[in-house]
Amino acid sequence: MADGSPAGRRIGTADGSPPGTAGGPESEQVTGFWRGLGLPGLVDVHTHFMPERVMVKVWAYFDSVGPLTGRSWPITYRTEERQRVETLRGFGVRRFTSMLYPHKPAMAAWLNSWSADFASRTPDCLHTATFFPEPDAVDYVTRAVEGGARVFKAHLQVGGYHPGDELLDGVWGLLAEAGVPVVAHCGSAPVPGRHTGPGPIAGVLARHPCLRLIVAHMGMPEYGDFMDLADRHPGVLLDTTMAFTAFSEALSPFPREHLPRLADLGDRILFGTDFPNIPHPYLEALRGLESLGLGDDWLRAVCHDNAARLFGLPPGD
Template sequence: MLVDRLGIPGLFDVHTHFLPPRVAAKVRRQFDTAGPLIGRPWPLHYRGPDEDLVATLRALGVRRFSALAYAHRPGMAEFLNDWTAELADRVPEALRCATFYPEPDVAAYVGKRIDAGTELFKIHVQVGGFHVTDPLLDEAWGLVEDAGVPVVLHAGSGPVPTEHTGPEPVAALLRRHPRLRLVIAHLGAPEYAAFLALAEEHAEVRLDTTMAFTDFFSEMGGVFPPELLPRLADLRDKVLLGSDFPNIPYPYAHQLEALERLDLGDAWLQAVCWGNGVRLFGPFPDESTP
């Protein structure tokens, strides 16, 4: 196994999804029917109840993972936040996750979630259908910035671009809140160069590897330009492993194989697959950071 070869305690996957059962069923239907935000056939490799999915991650060597839920309409975020908090209470490996949406009470509940120990927020502007610079979000972003809580942000235009995706709104957000700890999902695909530039420019902007370099992602137009690989190598300490589990159309191991074949070295893989997550979120008991 890759974990054994690298000499790391396990995998730290910052981009996995666990949802309330009825919401998860609706999301799976979107994938099964190649819905409008999916754009192509997407045969899910993993299905089942949460207990089975958690067991699968454990068997794969994943020691820490997220429960990234995201709201697509007003009044939904706190329902999701209650559920993901309960998941974190019963699954010790799960980060305490939350989401938010542009609505009048967003700052109030974001502040409450921060006080309750939220470790990671998730925002998906493509599904949510909003701009990260929506004025309703400004106070909430300020709270998140001041608390230093990371945010996994899907803002790249893949797999289907919308008026809300792309690097420009994120750059504008960072001009307002330059200390935000953003983790750009999917390396910002397909606007890789622009999002790498944001990570190079801003001390707290990071990237996750979700689906990047996999055969499936490349076939759907997500090919990472080879000339950018030296910059990705230089960003070693700002790249985190992500997978999109369980919503992936191939075995989990393929994501790891795709990263290995970049040939960026074991030190890069150690940092991406484990060390950077531990440095950002803190260690699990008795676990060190290579």
């Protein structure tokens, strides 16, 4: 898949203007990246939009995460919701998601109601939903799928639950049968959880081999283990969220001996960023991908074509 294009060829250096300024240098550089590849835009499968009071708590967590990671985690795009949407549009992001997740019971159905409304008023957002191990999970996940949910989010670290919990077996089966992808934070970064790592989610895939599982953050820091999982299960994909950026490379570097495997899996890797909760400009996510030197074909697939195929997007808007 690689064609030997030089890293850093398209992307300039930000000049200190506020990140995401409409029509500003960063916006111009991001759009210049995908135009240089001949793409109609980007598809970002890992962006966060949540009810305001939930987002404020998420930001407070990142404000305090320094002692856990050894590095501060500034929120680069800490703006109001409408401005965040317009920032993504200014970058030329054709489709994005509203990754949201519960940390306790009796929360997921409410989040799903909010996200359904958000998707209805934000047509370029892929309708996103979530779940938690609780007795009514199958019921509200069924309603979300019937209501048009295109992708689900499972956060094993924040939720603190085992993905093999019997209360979720019907949920995984329903989603596998419906062919609706699930973005799962199942790797152990930035700090390990009780049920993170490849083992617990591998058990789910053993029971539901048709599940379309998107491993968030490339499975960081267990990169190789999660690529092994993708090798064994054709329905497993990985998203690039936070991986390959200078921030993450300092904490959990991607093993360069796995670059050939990254190239081989090029049709199952999806672009993601964690916007707005990222400690760097959006541009850095693209710069990190290009620096791998895997070529234009690989970049086109990762930044747009794989997700466009997965979600059945039209050739251009």
